[in-house]
Amino acid sequence: MILDKHPFITQRPGPVVLCILDGVGYSDHTEGDAYKAAHTPNLDWLHTNCQNRPLNAHGTHVGLPSDADMGNSEVGHNAIGGGRIVAQGAKLVNTALSTGALFEGEIWRKLSGNVREKSSTLHFIGLFSDGGVHSHLDHLKAMVEQARKEGIKSIRFHILLDGRDVSETSALDYVLPFEDYLTSLNAEGVSAKIASGGGRMTITMDRYGAEWDMVERGWNTHVHGEGRQFASAEEAIKTFREEDGFIDQYLPAFVVAENGQPVGRICSGDSVIFYNFRGDRSIEISQAFEDDEFPNFDRGDRPDVEYSGMMEYDGDDHIPKQYLVAPPAIDQPMCEFLSANGVGQLAISETQKYGHVTFFFNGNRSGKFDDKVEDFIEIPSDVGGYDLRPWMKAVEITDYLVPAICENRQPFVRVNYANGDMVGHTGNFNAARMAVEVVDVQVGRLMAAVKKANGVLLVTSDHGNCDEMFEFDKKGEVKRGENGKAKAKTSHTLNKVPFIVYDPASRNEFSLSEVQDAGLSHIAGTVFNLLGFQAPDVFNRTLLEKK
Ligand SMILES: O=C(O)[C@@H](CO)OP(=O)(O)O
Ligand SMILES: [Mn+2]
Numbered sequence: 001m002i003l004d005k006h007p008f009i010t011q012r013p014g015p016v017v018l019c020i021l022d023g024v025g026y027s028d029h030t031e032g033d034a035y036k037a038a039h040t041p042n043l044d045w046l047h048t049n050c051q052n053r054p055l056n057a058h059g060t061h062v063g064l065p066s067d068a069d070m071g072n073s074e075v076g077h078n079a080i081g082g083g084r085i086v087a088q089g090a091k092l093v094n095t096a097l098s099t100g101a102l103f104e105g106e107i108w109r110k111l112s113g114n115v116r117e118k119s120s121t122l123h124f125i126g127l128f129s130d131g132g133v134h135s136h137l138d139h140l141k142a143m144v145e146q147a148r149k150e151g152i153k154s155i156r157f158h159i160l161l162d163g164r165d166v167s168e169t170s171a172l173d174y175v176l177p178f179e180d181y182l183t184s185l186n187a188e189g190v191s192a193k194i195a196s197g198g199g200r201m202t203i204t205m206d207r208y209g210a211e212w213d214m215v216e217r218g219w220n221t222h223v224h225g226e227g228r229q230f231a232s233a234e235e236a237i238k239t240f241r242e243e244d245g246f247i248d249q250y251l252p253a254f255v256v257a258e259n260g261q262p263v264g265r266i267c268s269g270d271s272v273i274f275y276n277f278r279g280d281r282s283i284e285i286s287q288a289f290e291d292d293e294f295p296n297f298d299r300g301d302r303p304d305v306e307y308s309g310m311m312e313y314d315g316d317d318h319i320p321k322q323y324l325v326a327p328p329a330i331d332q333p334m335c336e337f338l339s340a341n342g343v344g345q346l347a348i349s350e351t352q353k354y355g356h357v358t359f360f361f362n363g364n365r366s367g368k369f370d371d372k373v374e375d376f377i378e379i380p381s382d383v384g385g386y387d388l389r390p391w392m393k394a395v396e397i398t399d400y401l402v403p404a405i406c407e408n409r410q411p412f413v414r415v416n417y418a419n420g421d422m423v424g425h426t427g428n429f430n431a432a433r434m435a436v437e438v439v440d441v442q443v444g445r446l447m448a449a450v451k452k453a454n455g456v457l458l459v460t461s462d463h464g465n466c467d468e469m470f471e472f473d474k475k476g477e478v479k480r481g482e483n484g485k486a487k488a489k490t491s492h493t494l495n496k497v498p499f500i501v502y503d504p505a506s507r508n509e510f511s512l513s514e515v516q517d518a519g520l521s522h523i524a525g526t527v528f529n530l531l532g533f534q535a536p537d538v539f540n541r542t543l544l545e546k547k
Protein backbone atom coordinates (compact mmCIF):
# COMPACT_ATOMS: atom_id res chain seq x y z
CA MET A 1 0.00 0.00 0.00
CA ILE A 2 3.00 2.30 -0.33
CA LEU A 3 2.11 5.52 -2.13
CA ASP A 4 4.47 6.87 -4.81
CA LYS A 5 5.46 10.52 -4.99
CA HIS A 6 3.75 12.54 -7.68
CA PRO A 7 6.04 13.40 -10.62
CA PHE A 8 5.17 17.08 -10.86
CA ILE A 9 2.83 18.08 -8.04
CA THR A 10 4.47 18.90 -4.73
CA GLN A 11 2.61 18.92 -1.46
CA ARG A 12 1.80 22.38 -0.13
CA PRO A 13 3.07 23.23 3.36
CA GLY A 14 -0.48 23.35 4.79
CA PRO A 15 -3.29 20.80 4.78
CA VAL A 16 -5.55 19.73 1.93
CA VAL A 17 -9.06 20.61 3.15
CA LEU A 18 -11.95 18.90 1.38
CA CYS A 19 -15.10 20.83 2.16
CA ILE A 20 -18.37 19.11 1.23
CA LEU A 21 -21.32 21.50 1.13
CA ASP A 22 -24.00 18.84 1.47
CA GLY A 23 -26.91 19.36 -0.91
CA VAL A 24 -25.60 22.38 -2.85
CA GLY A 25 -25.72 21.96 -6.63
CA TYR A 26 -26.04 23.97 -9.84
CA SER A 27 -29.59 24.26 -11.14
CA ASP A 28 -30.60 25.45 -14.61
CA HIS A 29 -33.61 27.12 -13.03
CA THR A 30 -33.41 30.39 -11.18
CA GLU A 31 -36.80 30.36 -9.51
CA GLY A 32 -36.62 28.30 -6.35
CA ASP A 33 -32.82 28.09 -6.39
CA ALA A 34 -31.81 28.99 -2.84
CA TYR A 35 -28.15 28.86 -3.77
CA LYS A 36 -28.52 31.47 -6.52
CA ALA A 37 -30.79 33.58 -4.34
CA ALA A 38 -28.33 33.61 -1.44
CA HIS A 39 -25.70 36.28 -0.93
CA THR A 40 -22.50 34.27 -1.32
CA PRO A 41 -19.50 36.59 -1.70
CA ASN A 42 -16.98 33.87 -0.82
CA LEU A 43 -18.31 31.22 -3.18
CA ASP A 44 -18.66 33.88 -5.88
CA TRP A 45 -15.05 34.93 -5.40
CA LEU A 46 -13.90 31.32 -5.63
CA HIS A 47 -15.86 30.76 -8.84
CA THR A 48 -14.38 33.89 -10.43
CA ASN A 49 -10.79 33.52 -9.30
CA CYS A 50 -10.06 29.82 -8.93
CA GLN A 51 -9.98 26.81 -11.17
CA ASN A 52 -13.36 25.15 -10.92
CA ARG A 53 -15.70 22.88 -12.81
CA PRO A 54 -19.00 21.09 -12.28
CA LEU A 55 -19.01 17.39 -11.38
CA ASN A 56 -21.71 14.78 -11.93
CA ALA A 57 -23.20 13.51 -8.71
CA HIS A 58 -26.21 11.45 -9.80
CA GLY A 59 -27.24 8.19 -11.47
CA THR A 60 -24.60 5.99 -13.04
CA HIS A 61 -21.88 8.47 -12.00
CA VAL A 62 -22.35 7.25 -8.43
CA GLY A 63 -23.37 3.62 -9.10
CA LEU A 64 -27.15 4.04 -9.12
CA PRO A 65 -29.34 2.05 -11.53
CA SER A 66 -30.03 4.89 -14.00
CA ASP A 67 -29.33 8.54 -14.71
CA ALA A 68 -32.88 9.32 -13.65
CA ASP A 69 -31.80 8.56 -10.05
CA MET A 70 -30.84 11.61 -8.05
CA GLY A 71 -27.72 11.45 -5.95
CA ASN A 72 -27.72 11.06 -2.20
CA SER A 73 -25.29 11.29 0.68
CA GLU A 74 -24.52 7.60 0.91
CA VAL A 75 -23.58 7.06 -2.71
CA GLY A 76 -22.00 10.53 -2.95
CA HIS A 77 -19.67 10.03 -0.01
CA ASN A 78 -18.93 6.44 -1.08
CA ALA A 79 -17.86 7.80 -4.48
CA ILE A 80 -15.79 10.65 -3.06
CA GLY A 81 -13.97 8.57 -0.43
CA GLY A 82 -13.80 5.39 -2.52
CA GLY A 83 -12.63 7.16 -5.67
CA ARG A 84 -14.45 4.74 -7.95
CA ILE A 85 -17.95 3.81 -9.03
CA VAL A 86 -19.41 0.72 -7.39
CA ALA A 87 -22.83 -0.81 -7.98
CA GLN A 88 -24.85 0.59 -5.10
CA GLY A 89 -27.51 -1.00 -2.89
CA ALA A 90 -30.43 -0.08 -5.15
CA LYS A 91 -28.77 -1.74 -8.09
CA LEU A 92 -27.67 -4.81 -6.16
CA VAL A 93 -31.19 -5.40 -4.86
CA ASN A 94 -32.65 -4.94 -8.36
CA THR A 95 -30.30 -7.63 -9.62
CA ALA A 96 -30.89 -9.99 -6.69
CA LEU A 97 -34.62 -9.74 -7.33
CA SER A 98 -34.55 -10.00 -11.11
CA THR A 99 -32.28 -13.05 -11.06
CA GLY A 100 -34.24 -14.57 -8.17
CA ALA A 101 -31.02 -14.90 -6.14
CA LEU A 102 -32.63 -13.10 -3.23
CA PHE A 103 -35.34 -15.76 -2.90
CA GLU A 104 -32.88 -18.62 -3.23
CA GLY A 105 -30.78 -17.21 -0.39
CA GLU A 106 -30.69 -18.82 3.03
CA ILE A 107 -32.21 -15.88 4.89
CA TRP A 108 -35.28 -15.45 2.71
CA ARG A 109 -35.94 -19.18 2.91
CA LYS A 110 -35.50 -19.12 6.67
CA LEU A 111 -37.91 -16.21 7.20
CA SER A 112 -40.48 -17.52 4.77
CA GLY A 113 -40.18 -21.08 6.15
CA ASN A 114 -40.60 -19.78 9.70
CA VAL A 115 -43.92 -18.13 8.84
CA ARG A 116 -45.23 -21.16 6.95
CA GLU A 117 -44.21 -23.61 9.66
CA LYS A 118 -45.77 -21.62 12.46
CA SER A 119 -48.68 -20.18 10.47
CA SER A 120 -47.47 -16.83 11.75
CA THR A 121 -47.18 -13.43 10.06
CA LEU A 122 -44.62 -11.91 7.72
CA HIS A 123 -44.10 -8.21 8.48
CA PHE A 124 -42.51 -5.67 6.19
CA ILE A 125 -41.25 -2.37 7.62
CA GLY A 126 -39.70 0.31 5.42
CA LEU A 127 -39.81 3.57 3.54
CA PHE A 128 -42.95 3.50 1.43
CA SER A 129 -42.07 5.20 -1.86
CA ASP A 130 -40.17 4.77 -5.09
CA GLY A 131 -37.56 7.39 -4.13
CA GLY A 132 -34.74 4.88 -4.53
CA VAL A 133 -32.54 6.53 -1.88
CA HIS A 134 -33.31 4.22 1.06
CA SER A 135 -35.78 1.81 -0.49
CA HIS A 136 -37.97 1.11 -3.50
CA LEU A 137 -41.58 -0.03 -3.58
CA ASP A 138 -40.77 -2.36 -6.49
CA HIS A 139 -38.56 -4.32 -4.11
CA LEU A 140 -41.39 -4.62 -1.61
CA LYS A 141 -43.86 -5.70 -4.28
CA ALA A 142 -41.49 -8.35 -5.65
CA MET A 143 -41.13 -9.83 -2.17
CA VAL A 144 -44.88 -9.81 -1.55
CA GLU A 145 -45.45 -11.59 -4.87
CA GLN A 146 -42.94 -14.23 -3.88
CA ALA A 147 -44.53 -14.64 -0.44
CA ARG A 148 -47.88 -15.13 -2.15
CA LYS A 149 -46.37 -17.76 -4.48
CA GLU A 150 -44.84 -19.54 -1.52
CA GLY A 151 -48.25 -19.79 0.13
CA ILE A 152 -47.77 -17.30 2.99
CA LYS A 153 -51.20 -16.45 4.33
CA SER A 154 -50.67 -13.49 6.62
CA ILE A 155 -48.69 -10.34 5.72
CA ARG A 156 -48.59 -6.98 7.51
CA PHE A 157 -47.04 -3.70 6.38
CA HIS A 158 -45.61 -0.98 8.60
CA ILE A 159 -45.23 1.96 6.28
CA LEU A 160 -42.89 4.90 6.71
CA LEU A 161 -44.24 7.75 4.65
CA ASP A 162 -41.66 9.60 2.63
CA GLY A 163 -42.16 13.06 1.08
CA ARG A 164 -38.39 13.65 1.32
CA ASP A 165 -37.10 11.61 -1.61
CA VAL A 166 -40.39 12.10 -3.48
CA SER A 167 -42.97 14.86 -3.68
CA GLU A 168 -43.72 16.33 -0.25
CA THR A 169 -47.41 15.27 -0.08
CA SER A 170 -47.46 12.17 -2.25
CA ALA A 171 -48.20 9.51 0.40
CA LEU A 172 -51.66 8.67 -0.95
CA ASP A 173 -50.26 8.22 -4.48
CA TYR A 174 -48.50 5.18 -3.07
CA VAL A 175 -50.98 4.05 -0.42
CA LEU A 176 -54.17 3.97 -2.51
CA PRO A 177 -52.92 1.75 -5.38
CA PHE A 178 -51.24 -0.46 -2.80
CA GLU A 179 -54.54 -0.90 -0.95
CA ASP A 180 -56.10 -2.00 -4.28
CA TYR A 181 -53.34 -4.53 -4.66
CA LEU A 182 -53.94 -5.79 -1.11
CA THR A 183 -57.62 -6.15 -1.90
CA SER A 184 -56.71 -8.56 -4.71
CA LEU A 185 -54.50 -10.53 -2.31
CA ASN A 186 -57.25 -10.67 0.30
CA ALA A 187 -59.68 -11.95 -2.36
CA GLU A 188 -57.30 -14.87 -2.88
CA GLY A 189 -57.34 -15.71 0.79
CA VAL A 190 -54.12 -13.98 1.83
CA SER A 191 -54.67 -11.72 4.82
CA ALA A 192 -52.60 -8.67 3.81
CA LYS A 193 -53.02 -5.35 5.62
CA ILE A 194 -51.27 -2.10 6.36
CA ALA A 195 -50.87 -2.27 10.14
CA SER A 196 -49.06 0.86 11.23
CA GLY A 197 -47.03 3.79 10.01
CA GLY A 198 -45.97 7.38 10.28
CA GLY A 199 -43.67 9.95 8.70
CA ARG A 200 -40.05 8.94 8.21
CA MET A 201 -38.79 11.96 10.19
CA THR A 202 -41.17 11.21 13.07
CA ILE A 203 -40.69 7.47 13.63
CA THR A 204 -38.22 4.64 13.17
CA MET A 205 -35.69 6.13 10.72
CA ASP A 206 -33.36 8.06 13.04
CA ARG A 207 -29.64 7.98 12.23
CA TYR A 208 -26.33 8.28 14.05
CA GLY A 209 -28.08 8.26 17.44
CA ALA A 210 -29.40 11.78 16.85
CA GLU A 211 -32.90 11.13 18.23
CA TRP A 212 -33.60 7.69 19.66
CA ASP A 213 -37.10 8.86 20.62
CA MET A 214 -38.01 8.44 16.95
CA VAL A 215 -37.10 4.78 17.07
CA GLU A 216 -38.98 4.29 20.33
CA ARG A 217 -42.12 5.80 18.79
CA GLY A 218 -41.72 3.52 15.79
CA TRP A 219 -41.15 0.46 17.94
CA ASN A 220 -44.24 1.09 20.04
CA THR A 221 -46.30 1.66 16.92
CA HIS A 222 -45.11 -1.27 14.81
CA VAL A 223 -44.42 -3.85 17.52
CA HIS A 224 -46.91 -3.11 20.30
CA GLY A 225 -49.62 -1.51 18.17
CA GLU A 226 -49.71 1.44 20.58
CA GLY A 227 -50.79 4.80 19.26
CA ARG A 228 -53.68 6.69 17.78
CA GLN A 229 -55.99 4.31 15.96
CA PHE A 230 -57.53 4.68 12.53
CA ALA A 231 -59.57 2.45 10.24
CA SER A 232 -56.96 2.76 7.49
CA ALA A 233 -53.70 4.44 6.53
CA GLU A 234 -55.69 6.66 4.19
CA GLU A 235 -57.86 7.90 7.03
CA ALA A 236 -54.79 8.55 9.18
CA ILE A 237 -53.01 10.54 6.48
CA LYS A 238 -56.07 12.61 5.61
CA THR A 239 -56.88 13.29 9.26
CA PHE A 240 -53.35 14.43 10.14
CA ARG A 241 -53.23 16.67 7.08
CA GLU A 242 -56.56 18.27 7.93
CA GLU A 243 -55.82 18.70 11.61
CA ASP A 244 -52.36 20.14 11.41
CA GLY A 245 -51.28 20.46 7.78
CA PHE A 246 -48.55 17.86 8.21
CA ILE A 247 -46.43 17.08 5.19
CA ASP A 248 -45.61 13.41 4.68
CA GLN A 249 -42.18 13.16 6.30
CA TYR A 250 -43.51 14.55 9.60
CA LEU A 251 -46.85 12.66 9.78
CA PRO A 252 -47.42 11.38 13.33
CA ALA A 253 -47.48 7.68 14.12
CA PHE A 254 -50.70 5.75 13.51
CA VAL A 255 -52.03 2.28 14.15
CA VAL A 256 -54.63 0.60 11.94
CA ALA A 257 -57.26 -1.08 14.12
CA GLU A 258 -60.45 -3.10 13.76
CA ASN A 259 -62.89 -3.13 16.69
CA GLY A 260 -60.31 -1.30 18.78
CA GLN A 261 -57.66 -3.98 18.17
CA PRO A 262 -54.47 -3.28 16.19
CA VAL A 263 -54.52 -5.39 13.01
CA GLY A 264 -50.82 -6.18 13.02
CA ARG A 265 -48.84 -6.23 16.24
CA ILE A 266 -45.52 -8.00 15.85
CA CYS A 267 -45.58 -11.20 17.91
CA SER A 268 -43.15 -13.95 18.84
CA GLY A 269 -42.92 -16.47 16.03
CA ASP A 270 -43.38 -13.86 13.29
CA SER A 271 -40.79 -12.90 10.63
CA VAL A 272 -39.85 -9.26 10.07
CA ILE A 273 -38.13 -7.78 7.02
CA PHE A 274 -36.84 -4.21 7.17
CA TYR A 275 -36.69 -3.57 3.45
CA ASN A 276 -34.62 -0.36 3.27
CA PHE A 277 -31.27 -1.02 1.63
CA ARG A 278 -29.43 2.06 2.89
CA GLY A 279 -27.69 1.74 6.22
CA ASP A 280 -27.70 4.99 8.17
CA ARG A 281 -31.39 5.11 9.03
CA SER A 282 -31.78 1.31 9.29
CA ILE A 283 -29.26 0.53 12.00
CA GLU A 284 -31.10 1.71 15.12
CA ILE A 285 -34.38 -0.12 14.47
CA SER A 286 -32.35 -3.24 13.61
CA GLN A 287 -30.58 -2.99 16.96
CA ALA A 288 -33.94 -2.65 18.69
CA PHE A 289 -35.07 -5.94 17.17
CA GLU A 290 -31.80 -7.80 17.63
CA ASP A 291 -29.78 -6.65 20.63
CA ASP A 292 -30.13 -8.44 23.95
CA GLU A 293 -28.42 -5.56 25.74
CA PHE A 294 -30.23 -2.42 24.67
CA PRO A 295 -29.77 0.80 26.65
CA ASN A 296 -31.59 3.17 24.32
CA PHE A 297 -35.20 2.82 25.45
CA ASP A 298 -37.48 0.37 27.22
CA ARG A 299 -38.77 -2.01 24.57
CA GLY A 300 -41.34 -3.68 26.83
CA ASP A 301 -41.82 -7.34 25.86
CA ARG A 302 -39.49 -7.88 22.92
CA PRO A 303 -41.04 -10.47 20.62
CA ASP A 304 -38.87 -13.38 19.57
CA VAL A 305 -38.92 -12.98 15.79
CA GLU A 306 -36.81 -13.87 12.77
CA TYR A 307 -35.53 -10.44 11.75
CA SER A 308 -33.72 -9.55 8.53
CA GLY A 309 -32.60 -6.33 6.93
CA MET A 310 -32.48 -5.91 3.19
CA MET A 311 -28.70 -5.47 3.46
CA GLU A 312 -25.96 -5.62 6.00
CA TYR A 313 -26.09 -2.02 7.20
CA ASP A 314 -22.87 -1.92 9.20
CA GLY A 315 -20.11 -4.24 8.05
CA ASP A 316 -17.90 -3.60 11.11
CA ASP A 317 -20.48 -4.26 13.78
CA HIS A 318 -22.47 -6.73 11.64
CA ILE A 319 -25.84 -5.06 11.91
CA PRO A 320 -28.20 -6.73 11.24
CA LYS A 321 -27.17 -10.32 11.83
CA GLN A 322 -29.38 -11.55 8.99
CA TYR A 323 -29.76 -9.80 5.65
CA LEU A 324 -31.10 -10.61 2.20
CA VAL A 325 -28.53 -9.02 -0.12
CA ALA A 326 -24.78 -8.61 0.38
CA PRO A 327 -23.79 -4.92 0.51
CA PRO A 328 -21.55 -3.25 -2.08
CA ALA A 329 -17.90 -4.10 -1.61
CA ILE A 330 -15.94 -0.86 -1.42
CA ASP A 331 -12.42 -2.09 -0.78
CA GLN A 332 -9.46 0.13 -0.17
CA PRO A 333 -10.97 3.60 0.03
CA MET A 334 -8.68 6.62 -0.01
CA CYS A 335 -8.25 6.78 3.76
CA GLU A 336 -7.03 3.20 4.00
CA PHE A 337 -4.06 4.15 1.81
CA LEU A 338 -3.48 7.40 3.67
CA SER A 339 -3.51 5.61 7.02
CA ALA A 340 -1.17 2.89 5.76
CA ASN A 341 1.25 5.64 4.75
CA GLY A 342 0.97 7.46 8.08
CA VAL A 343 -0.81 10.50 6.59
CA GLY A 344 -2.81 12.23 9.34
CA GLN A 345 -6.51 12.83 8.77
CA LEU A 346 -9.26 14.81 10.42
CA ALA A 347 -12.93 14.13 9.64
CA ILE A 348 -15.50 16.49 11.14
CA SER A 349 -19.21 17.18 10.89
CA GLU A 350 -22.28 17.54 13.06
CA THR A 351 -24.26 14.46 14.10
CA GLN A 352 -26.63 14.49 11.13
CA LYS A 353 -23.71 14.10 8.72
CA TYR A 354 -21.07 12.63 11.01
CA GLY A 355 -21.41 9.14 9.58
CA HIS A 356 -21.30 10.62 6.10
CA VAL A 357 -17.69 11.86 6.46
CA THR A 358 -16.61 8.79 8.42
CA PHE A 359 -18.75 5.70 7.73
CA PHE A 360 -19.89 6.42 4.15
CA PHE A 361 -16.60 8.14 3.22
CA ASN A 362 -14.72 5.00 4.26
CA GLY A 363 -16.87 2.57 2.28
CA ASN A 364 -19.45 1.90 5.01
CA ARG A 365 -16.98 1.11 7.77
CA SER A 366 -17.70 2.57 11.17
CA GLY A 367 -14.19 2.19 12.59
CA LYS A 368 -10.91 3.90 11.79
CA PHE A 369 -8.10 2.33 9.79
CA ASP A 370 -5.49 3.58 12.23
CA ASP A 371 -6.36 5.31 15.50
CA LYS A 372 -2.96 6.94 15.65
CA VAL A 373 -3.37 9.02 12.50
CA GLU A 374 -7.14 9.55 12.26
CA ASP A 375 -9.28 12.00 14.24
CA PHE A 376 -13.09 11.85 13.97
CA ILE A 377 -14.91 14.84 15.47
CA GLU A 378 -18.68 14.96 15.94
CA ILE A 379 -20.42 18.20 16.91
CA PRO A 380 -23.84 17.27 18.37
CA SER A 381 -26.70 18.41 16.12
CA ASP A 382 -29.81 20.21 17.29
CA VAL A 383 -32.86 17.96 17.34
CA GLY A 384 -35.34 18.57 14.51
CA GLY A 385 -36.72 21.75 12.98
CA TYR A 386 -33.76 22.74 10.83
CA ASP A 387 -35.76 25.44 9.05
CA LEU A 388 -36.05 27.06 12.48
CA ARG A 389 -32.27 27.00 12.93
CA PRO A 390 -30.75 27.06 9.44
CA TRP A 391 -27.34 27.80 10.89
CA MET A 392 -27.29 24.33 12.48
CA LYS A 393 -23.78 23.67 13.86
CA ALA A 394 -21.81 25.20 10.99
CA VAL A 395 -20.15 27.86 13.14
CA GLU A 396 -19.09 25.33 15.80
CA ILE A 397 -17.58 23.09 13.13
CA THR A 398 -15.53 25.95 11.72
CA ASP A 399 -14.51 27.06 15.22
CA TYR A 400 -12.90 23.65 15.61
CA LEU A 401 -11.40 23.64 12.14
CA VAL A 402 -9.73 27.03 11.94
CA PRO A 403 -7.01 26.37 14.54
CA ALA A 404 -6.62 22.77 13.30
CA ILE A 405 -5.90 24.11 9.82
CA CYS A 406 -3.71 27.02 10.92
CA GLU A 407 -1.59 24.71 13.08
CA ASN A 408 -1.47 22.12 10.28
CA ARG A 409 -2.47 19.38 12.71
CA GLN A 410 -3.39 16.88 9.97
CA PRO A 411 -2.38 16.99 6.30
CA PHE A 412 -5.83 15.84 5.11
CA VAL A 413 -8.99 17.42 6.49
CA ARG A 414 -12.52 16.60 5.39
CA VAL A 415 -15.62 18.40 6.55
CA ASN A 416 -19.30 18.19 5.74
CA TYR A 417 -21.60 21.18 6.29
CA ALA A 418 -25.13 19.77 6.49
CA ASN A 419 -27.08 23.01 6.01
CA GLY A 420 -27.81 23.07 2.26
CA ASP A 421 -29.20 19.57 2.50
CA MET A 422 -30.96 19.38 5.86
CA VAL A 423 -32.61 22.76 5.48
CA GLY A 424 -33.28 22.03 1.81
CA HIS A 425 -35.28 18.96 2.86
CA THR A 426 -37.67 21.10 4.89
CA GLY A 427 -38.99 22.74 1.70
CA ASN A 428 -38.64 26.18 3.30
CA PHE A 429 -37.09 28.43 0.65
CA ASN A 430 -36.17 31.37 2.89
CA ALA A 431 -34.55 29.10 5.45
CA ALA A 432 -32.60 27.32 2.69
CA ARG A 433 -31.32 30.63 1.36
CA MET A 434 -30.15 31.50 4.85
CA ALA A 435 -28.54 28.07 5.18
CA VAL A 436 -26.44 28.75 2.09
CA GLU A 437 -25.42 32.16 3.43
CA VAL A 438 -24.31 30.59 6.71
CA VAL A 439 -22.23 28.08 4.80
CA ASP A 440 -20.71 30.81 2.65
CA VAL A 441 -19.48 32.60 5.76
CA GLN A 442 -17.81 29.34 6.87
CA VAL A 443 -16.17 28.92 3.47
CA GLY A 444 -14.72 32.41 3.91
CA ARG A 445 -13.30 31.42 7.29
CA LEU A 446 -11.78 28.24 5.82
CA MET A 447 -10.25 30.26 2.97
CA ALA A 448 -8.52 32.57 5.43
CA ALA A 449 -7.20 29.63 7.48
CA VAL A 450 -6.00 27.75 4.42
CA LYS A 451 -4.26 30.85 3.12
CA LYS A 452 -2.49 31.33 6.43
CA ALA A 453 -1.38 27.70 6.50
CA ASN A 454 -0.45 27.65 2.80
CA GLY A 455 -2.73 24.71 2.20
CA VAL A 456 -5.34 23.89 -0.44
CA LEU A 457 -9.11 24.14 -0.08
CA LEU A 458 -11.34 21.99 -2.28
CA VAL A 459 -15.00 22.97 -2.24
CA THR A 460 -17.54 20.48 -3.53
CA SER A 461 -20.82 18.77 -2.69
CA ASP A 462 -22.27 15.26 -2.67
CA HIS A 463 -25.51 16.06 -4.59
CA GLY A 464 -27.95 18.91 -5.12
CA ASN A 465 -30.87 19.82 -2.89
CA CYS A 466 -31.29 23.51 -1.95
CA ASP A 467 -30.64 24.43 -5.60
CA GLU A 468 -34.24 23.39 -6.36
CA MET A 469 -36.71 24.27 -3.63
CA PHE A 470 -39.74 24.31 -5.97
CA GLU A 471 -41.20 21.54 -8.09
CA PHE A 472 -41.28 22.05 -11.87
CA ASP A 473 -43.66 20.56 -14.40
CA LYS A 474 -42.54 18.89 -17.64
CA LYS A 475 -42.61 22.24 -19.45
CA GLY A 476 -40.19 23.67 -16.93
CA GLU A 477 -42.81 25.85 -15.18
CA VAL A 478 -42.99 26.08 -11.40
CA LYS A 479 -45.87 23.94 -10.08
CA ARG A 480 -48.30 26.05 -8.08
CA GLY A 481 -51.10 25.22 -5.66
CA GLU A 482 -54.61 26.71 -5.80
CA ASN A 483 -53.39 29.69 -3.79
CA GLY A 484 -50.70 30.38 -6.42
CA LYS A 485 -47.97 29.38 -4.00
CA ALA A 486 -45.06 27.42 -5.47
CA LYS A 487 -45.14 23.72 -4.58
CA ALA A 488 -42.17 23.07 -2.31
CA LYS A 489 -39.64 20.46 -3.34
CA THR A 490 -38.05 18.59 -0.44
CA SER A 491 -35.93 16.03 -2.27
CA HIS A 492 -32.43 15.99 -3.72
CA THR A 493 -31.82 17.00 -7.33
CA LEU A 494 -30.15 15.52 -10.40
CA ASN A 495 -27.91 18.55 -10.73
CA LYS A 496 -24.16 18.75 -10.99
CA VAL A 497 -22.15 20.05 -8.06
CA PRO A 498 -19.20 22.44 -7.73
CA PHE A 499 -15.57 21.45 -7.63
CA ILE A 500 -13.32 24.39 -6.80
CA VAL A 501 -9.59 24.39 -6.11
CA TYR A 502 -8.42 27.27 -3.89
CA ASP A 503 -4.65 27.03 -3.92
CA PRO A 504 -3.17 30.24 -2.53
CA ALA A 505 0.38 28.83 -2.64
CA SER A 506 -0.11 27.87 -6.29
CA ARG A 507 2.96 26.82 -8.20
CA ASN A 508 1.10 26.76 -11.49
CA GLU A 509 1.75 23.06 -11.80
CA PHE A 510 -1.62 21.87 -13.05
CA SER A 511 -4.87 22.75 -14.69
CA LEU A 512 -8.26 21.21 -14.03
CA SER A 513 -9.40 18.63 -16.56
CA GLU A 514 -12.49 19.60 -18.52
CA VAL A 515 -13.58 16.06 -19.33
CA GLN A 516 -17.37 16.27 -19.40
CA ASP A 517 -18.32 13.02 -17.74
CA ALA A 518 -16.20 13.56 -14.64
CA GLY A 519 -17.95 12.97 -11.36
CA LEU A 520 -17.47 12.61 -7.63
CA SER A 521 -15.34 9.50 -8.04
CA HIS A 522 -12.58 11.64 -9.56
CA ILE A 523 -12.02 13.62 -6.39
CA ALA A 524 -10.00 11.00 -4.48
CA GLY A 525 -7.26 10.83 -7.14
CA THR A 526 -7.10 14.61 -7.06
CA VAL A 527 -6.67 14.66 -3.28
CA PHE A 528 -3.82 12.14 -3.48
CA ASN A 529 -2.06 14.39 -5.99
CA LEU A 530 -2.45 17.49 -3.87
CA LEU A 531 -0.95 15.55 -0.97
CA GLY A 532 2.03 14.94 -3.27
CA PHE A 533 1.21 11.33 -4.21
CA GLN A 534 0.22 9.49 -7.34
CA ALA A 535 -3.18 7.89 -6.96
CA PRO A 536 -2.98 4.07 -6.85
CA ASP A 537 -4.52 2.28 -9.85
CA VAL A 538 -7.75 1.34 -8.09
CA PHE A 539 -8.81 5.01 -8.14
CA ASN A 540 -10.48 6.80 -11.00
CA ARG A 541 -8.29 9.27 -12.84
CA THR A 542 -7.38 12.57 -11.24
CA LEU A 543 -8.89 15.87 -12.33
CA LEU A 544 -5.45 17.50 -12.42
CA GLU A 545 -3.48 17.76 -15.67
CA LYS A 546 0.01 19.04 -16.35
CA LYS A 547 -0.04 22.66 -17.47
O1 LIG B 1 -32.14 12.43 4.90
C1 LIG B 1 -31.86 11.41 4.25
O2 LIG B 1 -31.90 10.27 4.71
C2 LIG B 1 -31.46 11.54 2.80
C3 LIG B 1 -32.70 11.69 1.97
O3 LIG B 1 -33.44 10.53 1.99
O4 LIG B 1 -30.61 12.63 2.62
P1 LIG B 1 -29.01 12.41 2.54
O5 LIG B 1 -28.76 11.42 1.44
O6 LIG B 1 -28.49 13.79 2.16
O7 LIG B 1 -28.54 11.96 3.85
MN1 LIG C 1 -25.96 14.67 1.23
Ligand SMILES: [Mn+2]
Pocket (backbone or CB within 6 Å): 023, 073, 421, 422, 425, 465, 492
Ligand atom coordinates in the same frame (compact mmCIF):
# COMPACT_ATOMS: atom_id res chain seq x y z
MN1 LIG D 1 -30.35 14.82 1.98
